[in-house]
Amino acid sequence: MKPKVYITRKLPGAIIQQIQEKCDVRMWEEEEVPVPREVLEEEIKKVEGLLCLLTEQIDRSLLEQADNLRVVANMAVGYNNIEIDEAKERGIIVTNTPGVLTETTADLTFSLLMATARRIPEASDYLRNGKWETWSPMQLTGQDIHGATLGVIGLGRIGEAVAKRAKGFDMKVLYHNRSRSQDAEKELEIKYVELEELLKESDFVCVLTPFTPETENMIGHEQLALMKKSAILINTARGGIVNEDALYEALSNGEIWAAGLDVFKEEPVSLDHPLLTLPNLVTLPHIGSASIATRMKMADLAATNLLKVLEGEDAPNNVT
Structure with a gap:
C-alpha cells in the first residue's frame, strides 16, 4: 500500500506526478490561498508525509493529532514555522530546502x-x-x-x-x-x-x-x-x-x-x-527565492526529501 501524503499548496504538475508515482496524494488545490487550519488538522490525522510551506504552523497541537506522521518536508530554508523539538520528540523527521535558493x-x-x-x-x-x-x-x-x-x-x-x-x-x-x-x-x-x-x-x-x-x-x-x-x-x-x-x-x-x-x-x-x-x-512580499527556476528546484528538493524518508532512506536535508 502506498504511503499517504498531504501537500498544503498546489505545486507544478511535474512535482505532483513525481510524488504520485510512489504515494497516495491529497493536496490543497489553491495556489494563492493557504490551506485552512481546520482542513490541515483533519488531513494530518490520515497521512505519513506532509509537504508544507512557511505559511503552515506545524505546532504542538497539530502534531498531537498526527499519529502516523513520519516526515514534514518544508519547502523553504527556514523552518521557524515548525516546532522542531516537538517533532523530534515524536520521531518525526523534518527537512528543508537549502542550497538551491x-x-x-x-x-x-x-x-x-x-x-x-x-x-x-x-x-x-x-x-x-x-x-x-x-x-x-x-x-x-x-x-x-x-x-x-x-x-x-x-x-x-x-x-x-x-x-x-x-x-x-x-x-x-x-x-x-x-x-x-x-x-x-x-x-x-x-x-x-x-x-x-x-x-x-x-x-x-x-x-x-x-x-x-x-x-x-x-x-x-x-x-x-x-x-x-x-x-x-x-x-x-x-x-x-x-x-x-x-x-x-x-x-x-x-x-x-x-x-x-x-x-x-x-x-x-x-x-x-x-x-x-x-x-x-x-x-516586497517575501520574494527572496522567487525565480521560476529556483522555486521549481525547491519543490523538487522538498519532494525528494519527502520520498526518501518514506522509503526508509536518509533525506538529503534533515533538520531533525
Missing part, C-alpha cells in the same frame, strides 16, 4: 539594496504620477553603493553570496556571525567584527541570519541607534529579527536613512502597518 536570494537581497539606495520605486512612482516636470540638481538623490561599506549579519551561504556581489561594487565588507570563517575571510577579503562595530561602521547593513530565539529582535532601538544617519538596513531573512516598532521610529526620526524589507513579523503584512506609511521604506 542561495544565489537567487542573494540576487534579490542586492537588488533590494540597490533599489532602496537609489530610491527606484519612489522614482518610478514620481514619473507615473506626473510629478516629473523638469530636471533639478538634487531631485530624487540617493546613496552611492560603489565604494561603500557593507555589513553582513549572518555569514551563511546567502551571506557569502551577497558578499561576493558586493566585491563587484568595490565595497568593503564587514561581517558578524556566531563563528568566524577564516576561509571566507581570505577568499572574499572580508573582515569579522563584533555586531556593535559593524552597525557603527556600515553604510548598508544586511540581515541574513536565521530566525532563532537568540536572534529574535536582534536589531532593536539600541542597535539602530548605533547606525549612521545615512545608513540603510536591508532584511531578507525573517521579520522577527528586526523589531518593527524600533525600525519605524528610527526611519521616522531620521536615525537611519532608509530600509528595505522582504519580510515582516506577521505575513502577509497588514496594509495599515505603520511601516507602510513611510516614504523611506522599500517593501
Whole structure:
C-alpha cells in the first residue's frame, strides 16, 4: 500500500506526478490561498508525509493529532514555522530546502539594496504620477553603493553570496556571525567584527541570519541607534529579527536613512502597518527565492526529501 501524503499548496504538475508515482496524494488545490487550519488538522490525522510551506504552523497541537506522521518536508530554508523539538520528540523527521535558493536570494537581497539606495520605486512612482516636470540638481538623490561599506549579519551561504556581489561594487565588507570563517575571510577579503562595530561602521547593513530565539529582535532601538544617519538596513531573512516598532521610529526620526524589507513579523503584512506609511521604506512580499527556476528546484528538493524518508532512506536535508 502506498504511503499517504498531504501537500498544503498546489505545486507544478511535474512535482505532483513525481510524488504520485510512489504515494497516495491529497493536496490543497489553491495556489494563492493557504490551506485552512481546520482542513490541515483533519488531513494530518490520515497521512505519513506532509509537504508544507512557511505559511503552515506545524505546532504542538497539530502534531498531537498526527499519529502516523513520519516526515514534514518544508519547502523553504527556514523552518521557524515548525516546532522542531516537538517533532523530534515524536520521531518525526523534518527537512528543508537549502542550497538551491542561495544565489537567487542573494540576487534579490542586492537588488533590494540597490533599489532602496537609489530610491527606484519612489522614482518610478514620481514619473507615473506626473510629478516629473523638469530636471533639478538634487531631485530624487540617493546613496552611492560603489565604494561603500557593507555589513553582513549572518555569514551563511546567502551571506557569502551577497558578499561576493558586493566585491563587484568595490565595497568593503564587514561581517558578524556566531563563528568566524577564516576561509571566507581570505577568499572574499572580508573582515569579522563584533555586531556593535559593524552597525557603527556600515553604510548598508544586511540581515541574513536565521530566525532563532537568540536572534529574535536582534536589531532593536539600541542597535539602530548605533547606525549612521545615512545608513540603510536591508532584511531578507525573517521579520522577527528586526523589531518593527524600533525600525519605524528610527526611519521616522531620521536615525537611519532608509530600509528595505522582504519580510515582516506577521505575513502577509497588514496594509495599515505603520511601516507602510513611510516614504523611506522599500517593501516586497517575501520574494527572496522567487525565480521560476529556483522555486521549481525547491519543490523538487522538498519532494525528494519527502520520498526518501518514506522509503526508509536518509533525506538529503534533515533538520531533525
